[in-house]
Amino acid sequence: MPEAEFWYEFASSYSYPAAMRVEALAAERGVALAWRPFLLGPLFAAQGWRDSPFNLYPAKGRYMWRDLERICGALGLPLNRPDPFPQKSLLAARVALALDDAARPAFSRAVYRAEFGEGRPIDAPATLGALLAEIGVAPEPLLARAAEDANKAALKAQTARAMALGLPGAPCLTTADGEIFWGNDRLEQGFDWARAHGAAAGKEWA
């Protein structure tokens, strides 16, 4: 089965529609999907940015919000801007990483729905605990696990891998043969690539 990795950042606006769409697209195309939460902060800092480029460059920011409004409108997704934008996403990323693989997608969607669907802050442990409870995970043990040094180190390592892969932003889809597809609008192309080239690679090995 072809494989792809979905790289997302909870503060990233375009990661919201991507997270809502990505699982159905992977299933349609028969691609096995791994969810990879990471942090954009270190990537941005490496480019000299201390804030979201959508705040640093107002024309880009105005365009992004309108573009996102059209995208969410077409998908039937509610859109309410969180204040402030970007939200502090460190804790949400740690919680997402601490979860089992099977629970990570539902939790991640719940975070995005709260943040960009309802415009709610996502940095409080109580908020994230309530979202865990919603998806049937006991909040206290998971929040404790998220705060462990090993989990913090795992998120750092995952972010370092994102940088080593050369991800230019979030969301991204990456394939086993090293291709990067950046943006909610590249998901279909990324899955098509994974399918076409995953199959070709399989034949070469056989």
Place this chain on the structure above:
Amino acid sequence: MPEAEFWYEFASSYSYPAAMRVEALAAERGVALAWRPFLLGPLFAAQGWRDSPFNLYPAKGRYMWRDLERICGALGLPLNRPDPFPQKSLLAARVALALDDAARPAFSRAVYRAEFGEGRPIDAPATLGALLAEIGVAPEPLLARAAEDANKAALKAQTARAMALGLPGAPCLTTADGEIFWGNDRLEQGFDWARAHGAAAGKEWA
């Protein structure tokens, strides 16, 4: 008939596949298209950039070239990087603007084909003159017209209008109701919008 404006910059890499596709898409969807060459330099300078963001931010640049390679591959368009990138595009933009509306698309495609298809520099009057001759326009009078103060002022005004519209980059499609669609990958969406909302606006006026 619904209308749209196609905003492009000769130094812009993603404007190359967009320029090659845009006319057929407009025709398919029954949208009247105006070609609007402009300069990104003043937009970038307003954001504090003295070079292409694809050079300033290496991860973005590496991604863009690979992405463009995939896009051109899928479209059957040759791709050879001009050196240096970005090319000096001022003279090409002046020439494009000095042309009649009917000749502007063919000249613009010829410039992109030379620049990104063949990797040739596009800043020399002799090069642009040869491209004019290719499309059946006498080079000398047109190059003279391009150098006139009125034409230089018209390009400044067109670039000022791009900034006033809030274009975040190039290429863009803009519609009569003020929507912006940024990127080669947004052309279809932009034309669909122009068609859907152009028609709706027409009904309201009727």
